[in-house]
Amino acid sequence: EPEVTQTPSHQVTQMGQEVILRCVPISNHLYFYWYRQILGQKVEFLVSFYNNEISEKSEIFDDQFSVERPDGSNFTLKIRSTKLEDSAMYFCARTTGGGASDTQYFGPGTRLTVL
Amino acid sequence: AQKITQTQPGMFVQEKEAVTLDCTYDTSDPSYGLFWYKQPSSGEMIFLIYQGSYDQQNATEGRYSLNFQKARKSANLVISASQLGDSAMYFCAIGIAGGTSYGKLTFGQGTILTVHP
Numbered sequence: 768e769p770e771v772t773q774t775p776s777h778q779v780t781q782m783g784q785e786v787i788l789r790c791v792p793i794s795n796h797l798y799f800y801w802y803r804q805i806l807g808q809k810v811e812f813l814v815s816f817y818n819n820e821i822s823e824k825s826e827i828f829d830d831q832f833s834v835e836r837p838d839g840s841n842f843t844l845k846i847r848s849t850k851l852e853d854s855a856m857y858f859c860a861r862t863t864g865g866g867a868s869d870t871q872y873f874g875p876g877t878r879l880t881v882l
Numbered sequence: 883a884q885k886i887t888q889t890q891p892g893m894f895v896q897e898k899e900a901v902t903l904d905c906t907y908d909t910s911d912p913s914y915g916l917f918w919y920k921q922p923s924s925g926e927m928i929f930l931i932y933q934g935s936y937d938q939q940n941a942t943e944g945r946y947s948l949n950f951q952k953a954r955k956s957a958n959l960v961i962s963a964s965q966l967g968d969s970a971m972y973f974c975a976i977g978i979a980g981g982t983s984y985g986k987l988t989f990g991q992g993t994i995l996t997v998h999p
Contacts, residue, residue: 810989873927
């Protein structure tokens with residue numbers, strides 16, 4: 768199955784700035800997820816999104832984070848005021864079903880560097 | 883809460899030999915899925931193989947097979963006939979669904995596999 772695409776591939780920003788990471792899925796995808804991976808560490812769940820609403824979020828996903836699907840296609844993750852510790856690889860994943868058996872296919876990721 | 887434990891930070895294998903990467907899991911949900919992903923140095927996450935909690939047979943996908951021992955809560959990945967291109971980080975993950983959860987994945991710490999020529 769085709770994967771999602773993510774833009775940009777790499778973003779460098781200053782601490783305190785807002786960043787928007789984009790995920791472009793295939794139109795029939797219903798379930799979307801954001802994960803992050805701090806360099807050298809494991810992949811961590813941030814948020815899941817179904818039917819244009821957040822279905823679940825982790826404790827990492829605090830008020831600094833938001834997700835939306837502004838135009839019905841692109842799926843965005845916004846970090847309002849970036850911190851140094853937000854530096855990580857951010858992955859968007861999608862699946863056609865939200866069950867335990869539905870494989871999540873990951874996009875190539877956006878590497879965020881906060882200076 | 884779910885937990886994945888990968889106890890091997892690094893593994894080495896000779897080209898053309900088989901290697902087993904360990905994964906144990908913990909969950910109270912009776913229905914779950916176990917996944918393995920490969921992450922090469924380029925950074926992308928590549929899906930390899932899936933095993934469902936109710937599957938009676940071990941999953942296989944080409945050179946990858948999953949040694950699923952439910953009573954021991956282990957889901958080890960076996961790579962046969964290793965190739966140089968198999969050198970990468972490998973992550974085990976568990977997915978659950980139900981209630982407010984829509985299949986989020988919980989990952990282990992990963993195992994770095996190095997294949998020697």
